[in-house]
Amino acid sequence: MRVAIASFEFEGNSLSLRVARKEDFARFGIFHGEDVTRVAAGKQFSITGALDTLTEAGVEVVPIFMSRCVSGGHVDDTFYDEVVDIIAEGISAALPLDGVYLSLHGAMICATEKDPEGGVIRAVRERLGDPAIPIAVSLDLHAHVTQRMADMAQIIVGYETYPHVDAYRTGACAAGLLVRAMKGEIDPVTRIRKYNAIVPVLGGATLGDEPMAQVAALSRGLEAEGRALSVSYFPVQPWLDMADVGVTGLAVTDGDPAAATEVAQQVLDAIWDRRRVFELPAMTPAEAVRAAVDYPGRTLIVDAPDAMGAGAQGDSPALLSALLEVAPETDAAIYIVDPETAARAFELGEGAEAEFHIGAKQDDRWFRPVSVVARIERLCDGRFTYSGGPASGATVTTGQTALLRKGGVRILVGSFPFYEHMDEHYAACGIDIAGCKIASFKNLMNYRKLLGPGVQYIPLHGPGGAPLRLQDVAWENRQRPFWPADDTDQPQPLPATA
Ligand SMILES: [Zn+2]
Structure with missing residues (x-):
């Protein structure tokens, strides 16, 4: 089995003026080919978890690219296009492949490409050619998962924890499912459900019995019951001024899209039911x-x-x-x-x-x-x-x-x-x-x-x-009504999942 791996992580914010250029990514490091495995080795990155899992399974790993940058406004088009080309060319050069693993944040913004992670996955899919070759993606818990991402990747797994302490585990989990898919043991399908709602990041801890910890517990329970291979919840990076951004439930099942949709909906409703309790008191x-x-x-x-x-x-x-x-x-x-x-x-x-x-x-x-x-x-x-x-x-x-x-x-x-x-x-x-x-x-x-x-x-x-206070932001692109600007008991499914 032969798998190509790459990592390109950035979290955008529509309210931020900061543009992330190549030199900003370079402060963390921009790595190509074998340098990716050399630098990732022994770390707690998502790609390290994937790398270790693939290696243990006897998979031949073809490392392509790795870079990340501190959150900011958006990634400039030049660097984004350059990275997509590098990853796409890397896939072409690595063919034939049995699978691909990508470590992405999920909330990247670019000036031109409106769905940057979807763009990366699409470029990979195009170069792979065969739609049956599995692509596994790990994401941050604050990812904005688009329908295109879910359509093009068989496996998507998000972090379970906030504070984020499980990047390694998340990469390992995504790669573990990828290995099982390549062996023909499972036929993974990913489905998402999404509401037009955003919740404050500050109150989204998965510690103790806090509201998001309850959502985490529900998700682990659904996995333990065998309802899905993997269950993820995305309270979402809320400062994204886009029409299709909202809290999201996601499930990966073994060849059962209807079951995946049902589980994703259950997790989404668990976030929605708690929407009023994520706002914490604050002072001047x-x-x-x-x-x-x-x-x-x-x-x-x-x-x-x-x-x-x-x-x-x-x-x-x-x-x-x-x-x-x-x-x-x-x-x-x-x-x-x-x-x-x-x-x-x-x-x-x-x-x-x-x-x-x-x-x-x-x-x-x-x-x-x-x-x-x-x-x-x-x-x-x-x-x-x-x-x-x-x-x-x-x-x-x-x-x-x-x-x-x-x-x-x-x-x-x-x-x-x-x-x-x-x-x-x-x-x-x-x-x-x-x-x-x-x-x-x-x-x-x-x-x-x-x-x-x-x-x-x-x-x-x-x-x-x-x-x-997300309700006070002068959003230009969000559709009304949405929580918390419009206090409605009726959740609004986003069109992408309606
Ligand atoms: Zn995050």
Whole structure:
């Protein structure tokens, strides 16, 4: 058995101004051919799980391509087209093949191609020729699964967990089904069901008995009962301004499309039934800082509207402004993207003190830069290695990164937005957040891994590239009615699945 594998992962956000170009993907790495297996080996990536599973099954693996990038607005057409060509050419060169495995995020946006992952799968399918050759795809739980994707891939498996800790398992699961399909043991078919509804990402944890954990439990139960080979639920990256984006249920069955549709519907209804309980309470920056000062322990302030992992720019100075005004002497740490300020700090050197105008330069739609006289405490290269999550083991950089200090507030000024996991980026520049009464994060879920006794978290609300209140966004392309803008008890199936 001979299988080609490739990975091309990006999460888009229609509200974000950020364009991901080749150089942005290059910061994570762009790998071809055998470099894919060399770099993926020993990691916790989805493609690593697939690679290990295929190798254990005695499959000859043909690695083609691997790259990913932090979430943002959209991928520029030039790089997208280049990657699709590379993958397509790689498939042609690898023929004859018995199967293909693709590791995709599922919520990519491009300027021209309206269904980027569907475009990748279609290119692969065209080069394979034979529609019976199985294609297996692993996706993020926030994927926007299109009808075209489900039509062209026999096997689609999404992450089960949020925080995402199961990328490896997801790749292994998709590849395991692929092996069984290639051996003729199963005849996998994938079906989706979708409603015109989006739910807040922040309340979508699969921890404990939280609402999405109940959906996860239902899905595992359906698998255990033998109702489907694999069941996935996609609460979806909600900041996608497209008509066919909505919460989705998905099932893969053994040659039974009607059963797959039924199971997908059951999972979809489980998300819909819980739609009112995904919204968490949040505060303004000033309220959050006051509450943190009053709290006896430590507080993680979650700057949700500026969450880099959701595609926002990471340069909102709203919380910095509140810290300097409300609690300037409190030990606090904040990360903010501002390449100009970082470069200036490198010119001035460690120990210098100067007036800086920080933030709101990449995205100036909501805030103005905050002026502050601060001392340059440390300069660093921003390099760190992820200790967990879907990029576990990968080394990335925030670029030229300067640690500034004003009173108790330490301002870590990086050159790039990045996917925050835990506190690796702070530690890389010498900040121990255990010593900070307030530490801020620009992600929607991974901060939960830093909670413990005496540590609380407070989400912020306000304007930004990833606003919490989805009903307040001026959507241009969503069809009405949709949840949560229109409070209806009647779910609206999207046309793609009607
Ligand atoms: Zn995700």
